[in-house]
Amino acid sequence: MPDALNRQPIADELLDTLVHRLGADYVLTDAADMLPYVQEQRRLYPGDALAVILPACTADVAFIVEQCRAHGVPLVPQGGNTGLVGGGVPQQSLVVALGRMSRIRDIDPTNATITVEAGCILQVVQDAAHDAGRLFPLSLAAEGSCQIGGNLATNAGGINVLRYGNARDLVLGLEVVLADGRVMNGLTALRKDNTGYDLKQLFIGSEGTLGIITAAVLKLFPMPRVTATALVGCDSPHQVLALYDQLRGQLSDTLTAFEFLPRFAMDAVLSHIQGARAPFDQSYASYALIELTTPDAGLDLNTRLEAALADAFENDVIKDAVIATSSTQSQALWRLREGVAEAQIAEGASIKHDISVPVSRIADFIEAASAACRSILPACRICAFGHVGDGNLHFNVSQPEAMDTAAFMDLTPQFNRAVHDLVADMNGSISAEHGIGLSKRTELRRYQDPVALAMMERIKAALDPQGLFNPGKLL
Ligand code: FAD
Numbered sequence: 209m210p211d212a213l214n215r216q217p218i219a220d221e222l223l224d225t226l227v228h229r230l231g232a233d234y235v236l237t238d239a240a241d242m243l244p245y246v247q248e249q250r251r252l253y254p255g256d257a258l259a260v261i262l263p264a265c266t267a268d269v270a271f272i273v274e275q276c277r278a279h280g281v282p283l284v285p286q287g288g289n290t291g292l293v294g295g296g297v298p299q300q301s302l303v304v305a306l307g308r309m310s311r312i313r314d315i316d317p318t319n320a321t322i323t324v325e326a327g328c329i330l331q332v333v334q335d336a337a338h339d340a341g342r343l344f345p346l347s348l349a350a351e352g353s354c355q356i357g358g359n360l361a362t363n364a365g366g367i368n369v370l371r372y373g374n375a376r377d378l379v380l381g382l383e384v385v386l387a388d389g390r391v392m393n394g395l396t397a398l399r400k401d402n403t404g405y406d407l408k409q410l411f412i413g414s415e416g417t418l419g420i421i422t423a424a425v426l427k428l429f430p431m432p433r434v435t436a437t438a439l440v441g442c443d444s445p446h447q448v449l450a451l452y453d454q455l456r457g458q459l460s461d462t463l464t465a466f467e468f469l470p471r472f473a474m475d476a477v478l479s480h481i482q483g484a485r486a487p488f489d490q491s492y493a494s495y496a497l498i499e500l501t502t503p504d505a506g507l508d509l510n511t512r513l514e515a516a517l518a519d520a521f522e523n524d525v526i527k528d529a530v531i532a533t534s535s536t537q538s539q540a541l542w543r544l545r546e547g548v549a550e551a552q553i554a555e556g557a558s559i560k561h562d563i564s565v566p567v568s569r570i571a572d573f574i575e576a577a578s579a580a581c582r583s584i585l586p587a588c589r590i591c592a593f594g595h596v597g598d599g600n601l602h603f604n605v606s607q608p609e610a611m612d613t614a615a616f617m618d619l620t621p622q623f624n625r626a627v628h629d630l631v632a633d634m635n636g637s638i639s640a641e642h643g644i645g646l647s648k649r650t651e652l653r654r655y656q657d658p659v660a661l662a663m664m665e666r667i668k669a670a671l672d673p674q675g676l677f678n679p680g681k682l683l
């Protein structure tokens with residue numbers, strides 16, 4: 209890659225060509241215009257873009273890529289820029305922001321598919337599916353601004369993975385602009401297709417390092433007609449796990465979400481989130497938020513859930529439970545879970561881990577990782593919450609109230625080592641949902657199987673021999 213000074217005349221020539229093709233309004237070079245694209249919301253990574261390019265169609269993207277290739281200029285694909293690991297932050301490269309490519313190309317309720325361009329906001333896709341009487345189940349707190357291209361490039365998870373899978377499981381076909389400027393037209397809407405390698409899966413979770421996703425065929429599902437929501441209080445993560453095991457057996461696929469909160473998270477939400485109401489008269493060590501759904505309008509899920517929780521109560525698995533009797537109550541229970549990220553900020557700095565282990569090991573993990581962190585800093589406050597039904601925890605360590613923040617953050621390497629070593633011992637993953645980006649590259653090198661890592665490097669070299677697609681990220 210030429211250095212920044214040598215690159216300037218090249219960049220000027222490239223930008224002139226792009227302005228000629230796209231129009232000056234869609235080639236941003238002014239620092240203020242570029243600001244929303246050069247840093248993430250949390251501003252953890254300094255960004256620096258040569259320009260931000262806003263293509264309108266797949267042919268534009270292919271043109272931009274060809275030009276970048278000819279000039280040897282790196283590029284970063286970007287969606288809603290809601291990523292949390294620095295994956296979309298440019299470093300002396302062009303940003304190719306897909307937001308203008310937001311057309312819904314087709315919706316086929318009988319085939320249960322929707323074909324969308326990469327720049328479609330997730331919520332817009334959910335709404336379009338809803339209008340057609342179908343469900344697109346991917347759901348996360350950033351759904352009002354993240355885009356399908358970004359969701360696929362990060363293999364996003366969220367709150368419905370237990371029932372419907374990750375973004376990876378929701379895709380039938382992809383259209384991708386490759387690093388050589390060709391377009392891979394894989395927009396098939398087929399549930400059965402055994403014609404060799406499943407190439408689309410290479411790009412899902414590739415964080416913009418292998419190609420630019422320009423469109424996708426996504427799976428739709430029958431619309432849920434009945435929902436039941438409950439919050440339960442337990443004495444320990446082991447009880448929560450036992451409850452999960454019992455409910456999964458009794459309620460089968462109606463179990464759509466099973467989320468975990470420790471007392472610290474619940475107390476933080478009740479202290480800091482406006483309108484949050486305590487669910488019980490007393491507090492418990494652990495809580496689980498449970499949601500059941502079914503498309504069968506005749507099924508009485510509240511009664512089923514009540515019966516299952518009564519069993520759990522008799523078996524001393526849970527201590528207390530509240531079942532929502534209206535959608536307003538259900539939303540109020542969800543607010544307790546959704547408020548955790550914000551409430552945690554109000555408790556000071558935290559060192560975050562986004563891990564997964566087999567579901568059966570999750571309670572052991574919480575206990576062992578909490579003990580390991582306390583042996584580093586006895587007064588640290590563990591905020592391990594999240595998608596326990598998927599074996600995925602946001603295992604965050606909050607600073608002690610009285611401690612200097614910088615001194616606490618200096619302990620990051622020790623906490624990372626303790627938590628990630630335990631993850632590795634349990635055959636887990638150091639990145640369950642958010643990806644590798646810039647933030648976990650070193651950790652990936654440490655924990656990934658060396659043969660798998662070498663294969664990833666070979667794939668990267670084969671598909672992007674000039675190394676121009678999102679350089680310095682993931683690998
Ligand atoms: P961006 O942030 O723009 O990009 C992310 C990565 O994808 C970058 O590496 C970028 O280069 C690449 N990329 C983007 N578009 C393309 C494309 N068209 N082709 C190729 N590569 C591309 N994530 C979860 O998984 N589960 C959650 O529950 C969750 N909750 C969140 C809650 C909040 C409040 C926030 C701010 C984030 C959350 N995230 C969550 C993280 C984030 O929303 C997801 O990673 C999301 O999928 C990113 O989409 P985006 O469009 O914003 O992508």
Ligand code: ZN
Nearest residue numbers: 366594602641
């Ligand atoms: Zn999450």
